[in-house]
Amino acid sequence: MTGTANETKGVDRTPRTARGTRTREKILRAAESVFAQLGYTEASIVRITEEAGVGQGTFYLYFESKLQVFEETVEDLNRRVRHAMSTAAAKGRNRIEAERLGFEGFFAFTAEHPALYRIIREAEFVSPRALKLHYSRIVDGYVDGLTKARDAGEIDTDPTVAAWALMGIGEMLGMRWVLWGDRADSGDVGPLAGETSQMPTEVLDEMMRFIQRGLGSRGAAAPDDREDQP
Amino acid sequence: MTGTANETKGVDRTPRTARGTRTREKILRAAESVFAQLGYTEASIVRITEEAGVGQGTFYLYFESKLQVFEETVEDLNRRVRHAMSTAAAKGRNRIEAERLGFEGFFAFTAEHPALYRIIREAEFVSPRALKLHYSRIVDGYVDGLTKARDAGEIDTDPTVAAWALMGIGEMLGMRWVLWGDRADSGDVGPLAGETSQMPTEVLDEMMRFIQRGLGSRGAAAPDDREDQP
Amino acid sequence: MTGTANETKGVDRTPRTARGTRTREKILRAAESVFAQLGYTEASIVRITEEAGVGQGTFYLYFESKLQVFEETVEDLNRRVRHAMSTAAAKGRNRIEAERLGFEGFFAFTAEHPALYRIIREAEFVSPRALKLHYSRIVDGYVDGLTKARDAGEIDTDPTVAAWALMGIGEMLGMRWVLWGDRADSGDVGPLAGETSQMPTEVLDEMMRFIQRGLGSRGAAAPDDREDQP
Amino acid sequence: MTGTANETKGVDRTPRTARGTRTREKILRAAESVFAQLGYTEASIVRITEEAGVGQGTFYLYFESKLQVFEETVEDLNRRVRHAMSTAAAKGRNRIEAERLGFEGFFAFTAEHPALYRIIREAEFVSPRALKLHYSRIVDGYVDGLTKARDAGEIDTDPTVAAWALMGIGEMLGMRWVLWGDRADSGDVGPLAGETSQMPTEVLDEMMRFIQRGLGSRGAAAPDDREDQP
DNA sequence: AATGAATGAGAGTTCATTCAT
DNA sequence: TATGAATGAACTCTCATTCAT
Incomplete structure (x- = not known):
């Protein structure tokens, strides 16, 4: 099972x-x-x-083999990151809040287990199957949430496309601000440099504003309106 | 240099x-x-x-070594993809149009040279330096354009954060619809399966709508605008 | 080729x-x-x-592999032993003489290259194909000679059955008198004991008498007649 | 002992x-x-x-070890094949009949336990001692019978040489017609191909004719005798 | 009596790189 | 300039055997 x-x-x-x-x-x-x-x-x-x-x-x-542990490691990490994300997201009162909390969970997990990020990238050649399963499973979670939100009239975007977009945003920003952090400009970002950073709040805020508006979220209001509480 | x-x-x-x-x-x-x-x-x-x-x-x-050709290959591809993107984008009459054309260029390049995508992922461990250079250079291009757009009042987002978000969206959607294409659900997406697909127009449309609104683009409140402000 | x-x-x-x-x-x-x-x-x-x-x-x-050298070694030895046998046999004036000379060639080769014997036996599990080729090729040589002899009325046995019988006699007697030699009764006949013996003339004589009569050879005459020269 | x-x-x-x-x-x-x-x-x-x-x-x-089971296995099989042979041979009314029945027993045993044949060949390197014991014991049986037959004037060959010749004939023909059977010409005769064949009667007949004459057996000049002495 | 856990030496094989021509 | 030959360190994986329970 x-x-x-x-x-x-x-x-x-x-x-x-x-x-x-x-x-x-x-x-x-x-x-x-x-x-x-x-x-x-x-x-x-x-x-x-x-x-x-x-x-x-x-x-x-x-x-069985080196490959098998690798795949099992990927699955294991995948299970754990999804758990972290959904646990965090469950506390949100609406889709946007849930999304933000989910991302926070994701970034926190990345900070603690940079393994996930690193490992997955090499899977492209090592085990395409594992790679696809990993992304698809996370995306499925997004799709579920977004579909419900759309049916509830909270957002008005195609859930699948949006889900993959969210996945991409999370991954890229995680790489840039959590994995690279301040060392982003120097050349010493290597596999051995295990230190990670926390995602800066301003970046997370800006990112969420982008996402919220991108999803066509209710309460996403005017260009300058950054909070949904009046 | x-x-x-x-x-x-x-x-x-x-x-x-x-x-x-x-x-x-x-x-x-x-x-x-x-x-x-x-x-x-x-x-x-x-x-x-x-x-x-x-x-x-x-x-x-x-x-000098295997590593060196690898890095040179990455640089070469990077130069070419950026060229493809900027050439395409140059024809846009405003930021959003430029962005769309740039993405089209990117996806077309990916379809023709899946190498870029594949190679980059392994660089995570092989040559972090090359990896960082690759992303940073592309992102720099985005930042340039977005900064100008913001200064011109076309958008109201932080250029850096938005640039990385765009990078992520492009990469993830490129993987999903160009590299995997229809084989997304089967297990046979492997390094040897060299066939790629064209990015479907509906996906591109939806993606651009997401981005346009995400960026807080003026004119985003177009005819089919679904914003909640009456 | x-x-x-x-x-x-x-x-x-x-x-x-x-x-x-x-x-x-x-x-x-x-x-x-x-x-x-x-x-x-x-x-x-x-x-x-x-x-x-x-x-x-x-x-x-x-x-390519250990297996491949093994097969090549077997083929090489096979070629050489057949050459030794046919060269020797060619000097015989009739089938029986040819047969005797052929066996002498075979035993001499075995004495000099015990490798052949040893190697072949393990081929049963290592490369059944090589094993079969080896025996079949030697037997084919016998069959050719025996068929001609039968057509010429020299012998009256089925060439195929007789050929395999000859193969068996040669192999078993070679093992007993050439490979084991005097050490036949002691326990020290091991792979490392490389010394071989010459096939004793009496044994060869007796063996040829058996074969000659077995083949129903002209001139095989009465029980006690051991020479075909009147 | x-x-x-x-x-x-x-x-x-x-x-x-x-x-x-x-x-x-x-x-x-x-x-x-x-x-x-x-x-x-x-x-x-x-x-x-x-x-x-x-x-x-x-x-x-x-x-004690893998080697020890192997040796015990060989001994066990050896005991059983000799039992099968002697039981069968005991019913013969004369040496030649006994010999034929003994061979029938041997071939039947081989057909049922190809193990014997296969295992013995690898013993060449694994346990030369076991190999020698195996052959020697069977040969001893032949020698006994042949010596009695010679003393009784039934045959006129040297029992030892003849015994080893018989051993060789039996082994080679067993390999060719029982182990390989019809697959003799194809390449698929492998350790995994466990199916064996029955020794064809014609082959057995021809083989026995060869042996009978080879041994210089009295009564070899039977009705269908093809000897050249009128 | 019986068993699964654990081991380490050693097997075949690959490959980036250097060398000689 | 160009090339095939040569290398040895390193890798993954197997297995007879011993040990603890």
């Missing part, structure tokens, strides 16, 4: 004891960390198992 | 004859094609030189 | 210079020697390249 | 309970089956224990 397939290819790699489950978990966490630092290609099984503190062979007790 | 370093590291790798220049060019073109198909990691020097029809050793006559 | 396929799988591995040809040859000889000593499984690329005095990577310049 | 060493190397691996004996038996049967399908090298302990339905650790409760 959850996993990407852990029983494929003959051998059953499901842990059968509590100890095994713990070990598997350790490896998965180590993988996420290593992938985030080095990317898929540079990450090596040796490095992952070292970080997990287990022998090389142990890896293959619970995972 | 211009070149990505072709003179560094002792050896001078500049072609001295016309024949040399031609060979260098052949290799660069081959590299673009191979990177586009396989990504940076999977691409190999052997493959590139084969595709270029030269011997392996010849490669190092003109390039 | 000759080789098993050296151009398959994309990469062309044919040497292009004299130096390359020499290197390839060195590796092939080393492979034969290592396979003969250790068998396919225990033989390793490292061992082969060490014995050949080249780097590990060099191996893959000329061979 | 009997066992292949189950008590060596410190640890006693003899089953102490009926349950243990059953488990050991299960593993041995599984081993035979796996070895027959995959050969010694490809066979793995995991595979064997899976097929036996026991845990990996259990294996080492009853066997």
Whole structure:
């Protein structure tokens, strides 16, 4: 139901004891960390198992291949980021508020787990399937919310197009202000530079104003009106 | 200032004859094609030189390393896509029209050279510097235009934030409708599936409506305007 | 025409210079020697390249895989043993004499290149195709000769069945008296014990008497008659 | 004298309970089956224990090593094939009839347990000792019978040489007509192709005629005799 | 008695780069 | 200028065997 397939290819790699489950978990966490630092290609099984503190062979007790952990890592992160977003968004009183809170959740998650962002980009070549699933799932969440909002007359845009636009805005601004932060102009923004920044409020405000008006939101009012509370 | 370093590291790798220049060019073109198909990691020097029809050793006559061709390829593509965009945009009579034409140029380029898109994503780990340069340069173009528009009172948004938002929208929608096209729902969107689609007009229309309103563009309150102010 | 396929799988591995040809040859000889000593499984690329005095990577310049060198080694040996056999047999004045000389050639070859025998046996699992080709080619030689002999009225047996019987006799007696020799009763007949023996004349005589009569050869005469010269 | 060493190397691996004996038996049967399908090298302990339905650790409760099960498997099969042969041969009224029945038993056994044939070939490198024991034991049986026949004046050949010749004929013809059968000409005769054929009567007839005459058997000048002495 | 967990040495193979011609 | 030859470090993955429960 959850996993990407852990029983494929003959051998059953499901842990059968509590100890095994713990070990598997350790490896998965180590993988996420290593992938985030080095990317898929540079990450090596040796490095992952070292970080997990287990022998090389142990890896293959619970995972089919490097690719499979990668996909599982992506799925795992995807699940978590969506959880973070929807939990945050649930507190919003209307679509726009929900959207803003959702983005806040997204940026906070990005700040804490830059892994997500980095990993996904390499998936383009490593596992197109994982890449597509990742974006599609997040977008589906947007589409749901936007469709309801449109049916309620809150906005007047095509939910699908708008959803992908939102996805793009979030990703690009997340990259620029959360991942790069102040180092945006220097050349030292590298995979190893793990420090992230918080999304500045002014940027978030401006971005939300853009989105709100873009969606044709009720209360989006005149050009200069930045708040919906009169 | 211009070149990505072709003179560094002792050896001078500049072609001295016309024949040399031609060979260098052949290799660069081959590299673009191979990177586009396989990504940076999977691409190999052997493959590139084969595709270029030269011997392996010849490669190092003109390039320092695999990384260097990669960066040069990115720069080259970046130059070309910006050219395509600005040429198209120049025909617009106002900011919004220019923006639409610019996007059309961008999507057309993407359709023809999916390389750009694919390559850039892997740069996240391969050469963060190249990645940042790429986005920043395109964004700079947006910022220029948007600043002028704002000063002219055409729009009322912060040019920088808006520029990155536009970049994100373009990239995400390009991925969804140009790169994936109809195959968006199936699992077979892979590096090898080289076919791209044209951006559908309805999507472009909807996207532009989103952007136009997002930017707070004067004239956004056109005939079919759905704003809530009576 | 000759080789098993050296151009398959994309990469062309044919040497292009004299130096390359020499290197390839060195590796092939080393492979034969290592396979003969250790068998396919225990033989390793490292061992082969060490014995050949080249780097590990060099191996893959000329061979696709361990399996491919193995098959090529088998083919090479097969060609050589058949050559040895037919050259020897050509001097015989009749079928029986030819057969005896052919066997002598076979046993001499086995004594000098125990590799052939050893290698072939493991092919059962490693490359059934190579195994079958090996036996079939030798048997084809027998069948040719026996068919002519039968048509000439020299013998009266079915050539195919007889050919396989001859193959079996030669192989088994070669193993017993050439490979094992005097060490037949001790336990130390191992892959590493490279020493072979000459086939004892008495055994060869007795074996030929068996074959000659088995084939229903003219002049095979009465039970005790061991020579065809009256 | 009997066992292949189950008590060596410190640890006693003899089953102490009926349950243990059953488990050991299960593993041995599984081993035979796996070895027959995959050969010694490809066979793995995991595979064997899976097929036996026991845990990996259990294996080492009853066997010292992979090599030891292999040797035991060979011995077991050897015992069984000799039993099959001698039982069949016992019904013969004279040496030639006994020989024919013995071969029939051998071919039938081969058809049912191709394992024997396959396994033995790899033993060349895996356990030369086991290989030699296997052949020697069968040959000893032949030698016994042939010696008696010679002393009784039934045949006039050297029992030892003839015995090895018979062994070779049986093995080669078994391979050709029982193991390969009709697939002899195609390339698909592989370890995985488990189907065997029955030895065709014509081939068996011809083979026996060859042997009978080869042995210089009295009564070889039977009705359909083709000897050249009028 | 029985088992899953764990290991590490070693296997085959790839590839960016340097060298000799 | 151009090229094929050569390399060795590094990678992913397998597996017989031992250990803890």
